[in-house]
Amino acid sequence: MKVERDCKIVQDLLPNYIENLTNEETNEYVKEHLNKCSECNKIYENMKKEVDLKVAKKDNKEVKYLKKFNFKFKLLRNLLIIIVAIIIIIVARKSCILINLSNKQKELENSNNYYAKIESYSDGNMNIIETYVKDDKFLTTFNKYSKEDDVIKMVTYKSGDEQFRLLENKDKKVLYHDGIEMLKVQPISYLPNNFIQTLFMAINTSINKVEFDGKECYILRIDNSEVFVEAETGLMIKKIDNYNNTIDYEYEFGIVEDTDIVKPDTSGYIVNEE
Numbered sequence: 640m641k642v643e644r645d646c647k648i649v650q651d652l653l654p655n656y657i658e659n660l661t662n663e664e665t666n667e668y669v670k671e672h673l674n675k676c677s678e679c680n681k682i683y684e685n686m687k688k689e690v691d692l693k694v695a696k697k698d699n700k701e702v703k704y705l706k707k708f709n710f711k712f713k714l715l716r717n718l719l720i721i722i723v724a725i726i727i728i729i730v731a732r733k734s735c736i737l738i739n740l741s742n743k744q745k746e747l748e749n750s751n752n753y754y755a756k757i758e759s760y761s762d763g764n765m766n767i768i769e770t771y772v773k774d775d776k777f778l779t780t781f782n783k784y785s786k787e788d789d790v791i792k793m794v795t796y797k798s799g800d801e802q803f804r805l806l807e808n809k810d811k812k813v814l815y816h817d818g819i820e821m822l823k824v825q826p827i828s829y830l831p832n833n834f835i836q837t838l839f840m841a842i843n844t845s846i847n848k849v850e851f852d853g854k855e856c857y858i859l860r861i862d863n864s865e866v867f868v869e870a871e872t873g874l875m876i877k878k879i880d881n882y883n884n885t886i887d888y889e890y891e892f893g894i895v896e897d898t899d900i901v902k903p904d905t906s907g908y909i910v911n912e913e
């Protein structure tokens with residue numbers, strides 16, 4: 640009877656014994672019994688095989704999972720590399736276009752013979768500015784047409800040291816000599832002139848080539864506005880914002896004659912004394 644009781648105890652302990660969960664004294668007791676009892680030893684061997692098989696299966700599963708995970712990770716990493724490469728290519732391409740346009744514009748920026756016209760329209764008001772520039776002379780005419788039919792006309796003239804401005808509206812005609820900033824329209828570019836700003840603009844702007852007004856242009860879409868830049872000159876020729884306010888720019892270089900810059904007649908204007 641003693642033997643049978645021992646067998647039952649050992650068999651109960653076997654699962655824990657196999658998984659090394661039993662203490663040393665118990666291990667000794669189980670080992671001793673297994674050595675002399677073939678019945679229990681058989682059960683022990685079978686149980687051990689089963690557990691080993693389970694562990695192997697589990698390991699195999701984990702390896703498979705890791706392999707799968709590794710594959711997914713590599714796929715994701717490669718996808719990310721491709722996306723980043725595409726972004727870099729796009730930004731580089733846009734930067735090249737912007738730098739190219741900016742260089743063309745810079746050549747014209749310091750021109751001392753040009754005609755420029757800026758026509759802006761916003762909220763029912765229209766402004767037209769025309770400038771003739773030749774060497775140290777220029778003549779700028781500014782006309783503002785507002786909703787209230789109030790026309791304001793301003794003429795600025797400079798030749799050498801002589802410079803003045805005439806202001807005219809329906810109530811008064813005033814002549815300013817001093818303390819006024821001379822209005823001279825410069826060829827306007829929308830383009831940044833340093834690398835960091837160019838890069839920033841390339842990231843934030845969509846650039847598309849179009850034909851506009853018979854000219855090859857790039858449309859730059861940035862900050863809710865569309866800017867048309869002429870491919871040949873790098874100059875901005877139109878700007879439209881999201882309120883549909885528009886500004887049109889027109890330039891001609893090397894065509895201004897002395898006769899285009901005639902000193903305006905100041906008779907009838909009151910000299911400003913302020």
Ligand SMILES: [Zn+2]
Binds near residue numbers: 646649677
């Ligand atoms: Zn036994």
